[in-house]
Amino acid sequence: MLQETIGIMFDSRMYRGIPAGRTGQESLANYERAAACYGLTPCFLRLEDIDSDMKTCIAYVKKDGVYVRQKMALPSVIHNRALQLRRAEQHKVTQLLLQGIQVYNVRNRYRKDHIHEMLHQDFSLRQYLPHAVKATPEDLVYMMEHYDDLIIKPCSGSIGHGIMRIFKKDGQWKLTCETKASRRGWATFRLSKGQLPSATLRRIFRHAYLIEERIPLVRYEGRPVDLRVSVQRGRDGLWGITGMFAKAAPAHTFVTNIAQGGKVMTLAEALGTVESDIHLLELATRIRSVALRIAQTLASSLPHLADLGLDLGITGNGEIYFIECNGRDQRYGFRKAGMNEHWKVSYQRPMAYGRLLLEQNSLIPRQPQTYHRGPY
Incomplete structure (x- = not known):
C-alpha cells in the first residue's frame, strides 16, 4: 500500500x-x-x-x-x-x-433548530423527535400550556452551557439553570406567577433558543441517563456504528454532558439492573437502526459529513428519542467508560474513510466541487 x-x-x-x-x-x-x-x-x-x-x-x-x-x-x-x-x-x-x-467533516457545528428541521423532514424519524419549537413569546406560552416539563437550550450552544429547565411541580413552576451564585454552578428557583425572569426572557428571545419537551429518561441511581452513539463512515464509505456509551447527569443538575460532570458507563452498566440481557440486545439493535437513519438523513443535506456523535434518550418503556447531534464527537467518553477498543476504533474509522478519499482522488481527475454551505 x-x-x-x-x-x-x-x-x-x-x-x-x-x-x-x-x-x-x-x-x-x-x-x-x-x-x-x-x-x-x-x-x-x-x-x-x-x-x-x-x-x-x-x-x-x-x-x-x-x-x-x-x-x-x-x-x-x-x-x-x-x-x-x-x-x-x-x-x-x-x-x-x-x-x-x-x-x-467540513462543518462540525450545526444549529440545533436546523438539525431538528432536517430530521423532521424524514417521516420515518418523526416518532423519535421530541416536540420542539423555536423560542418565541407565543410558543413559550403554548409549550407551558401543553407540557409540565421543558428544556430551553441555545441553538448554537455546546457542552451543556446555557441550557435551562422549566417544570411544574405541585402546581408551582420552577426554573433550573446555571448560576454563579451556587457553589455547584446550578440552582433551582420558583417562578413568580409562572413567568420566567425578565432578564432570562430577554436572553431567550434576543438570541436563537429552542424550547423542547423534556423526555422522561431512564435513570441510574436516580439520575437521568442518555446515550452517546458514535456514527462514522469507514473504509467502504458507508455509515456504521462505532459504539455507544451511557452518560448519567450529576446529582445537582439534569445535564448529562461529560464536561458538566456527567458519569460515563456502558449501556449494560446503566440499564443492567432493570433490563434483561435479551432486552438490552434488542434495545441496542433499535438504537443502532435509529442512529444510522439519522446519520444518513443528515448526510443527504449536509456536505462532506463523516463523523458524528449522536445523543439519544431512552424512556422507561424503551422509547428512543433524538436529543442532539455533535459534529465534532469527543471520543474520550469511550475511554472513560472503560471501552478502550471502541475508543481506538473511533479514530480508526475516520482514517479508513480518509484512505478511501485518497484512492478516489487518485482515480478521478481533480475538478472544482460544488459546495453547498451547511446551516449554522
Missing part, C-alpha cells in the same frame, strides 16, 4: 500543545496508529497555516519520536477537527474544496 499523507486539522489552542503532547482529549497516538493501519502518515495542521494558492502548509509531523514543524505540500485529504466559526474561515475552507482538496 502506498504511504501517503493525511491532514488532521486542529484549532490553534490544540495545535500549540502538540510539541508537548498537550492536546486535551485528542489522542495523537491514536491518530498515528490508526493512520498506519491504512498506509497513511498524519500531519497536524491549522487553517491559518495553509497557503491555498501555493498548495502548501506548515504542519507538525512526527520524526524520530519528536514532532517537527515544517513546510510541506498540502495533503489532498484533510480530516477537520477544528471549529471554523468566522466567515473568513468558512470562506477559506470553501476555497480548499473548490480546489479539489477533500475536507471531510
Whole structure:
C-alpha cells in the first residue's frame, strides 16, 4: 500500500500543545496508529497555516519520536477537527474544496433548530423527535400550556452551557439553570406567577433558543441517563456504528454532558439492573437502526459529513428519542467508560474513510466541487 499523507486539522489552542503532547482529549497516538493501519502518515495542521494558492502548509509531523514543524505540500485529504466559526474561515475552507482538496467533516457545528428541521423532514424519524419549537413569546406560552416539563437550550450552544429547565411541580413552576451564585454552578428557583425572569426572557428571545419537551429518561441511581452513539463512515464509505456509551447527569443538575460532570458507563452498566440481557440486545439493535437513519438523513443535506456523535434518550418503556447531534464527537467518553477498543476504533474509522478519499482522488481527475454551505 502506498504511504501517503493525511491532514488532521486542529484549532490553534490544540495545535500549540502538540510539541508537548498537550492536546486535551485528542489522542495523537491514536491518530498515528490508526493512520498506519491504512498506509497513511498524519500531519497536524491549522487553517491559518495553509497557503491555498501555493498548495502548501506548515504542519507538525512526527520524526524520530519528536514532532517537527515544517513546510510541506498540502495533503489532498484533510480530516477537520477544528471549529471554523468566522466567515473568513468558512470562506477559506470553501476555497480548499473548490480546489479539489477533500475536507471531510467540513462543518462540525450545526444549529440545533436546523438539525431538528432536517430530521423532521424524514417521516420515518418523526416518532423519535421530541416536540420542539423555536423560542418565541407565543410558543413559550403554548409549550407551558401543553407540557409540565421543558428544556430551553441555545441553538448554537455546546457542552451543556446555557441550557435551562422549566417544570411544574405541585402546581408551582420552577426554573433550573446555571448560576454563579451556587457553589455547584446550578440552582433551582420558583417562578413568580409562572413567568420566567425578565432578564432570562430577554436572553431567550434576543438570541436563537429552542424550547423542547423534556423526555422522561431512564435513570441510574436516580439520575437521568442518555446515550452517546458514535456514527462514522469507514473504509467502504458507508455509515456504521462505532459504539455507544451511557452518560448519567450529576446529582445537582439534569445535564448529562461529560464536561458538566456527567458519569460515563456502558449501556449494560446503566440499564443492567432493570433490563434483561435479551432486552438490552434488542434495545441496542433499535438504537443502532435509529442512529444510522439519522446519520444518513443528515448526510443527504449536509456536505462532506463523516463523523458524528449522536445523543439519544431512552424512556422507561424503551422509547428512543433524538436529543442532539455533535459534529465534532469527543471520543474520550469511550475511554472513560472503560471501552478502550471502541475508543481506538473511533479514530480508526475516520482514517479508513480518509484512505478511501485518497484512492478516489487518485482515480478521478481533480475538478472544482460544488459546495453547498451547511446551516449554522
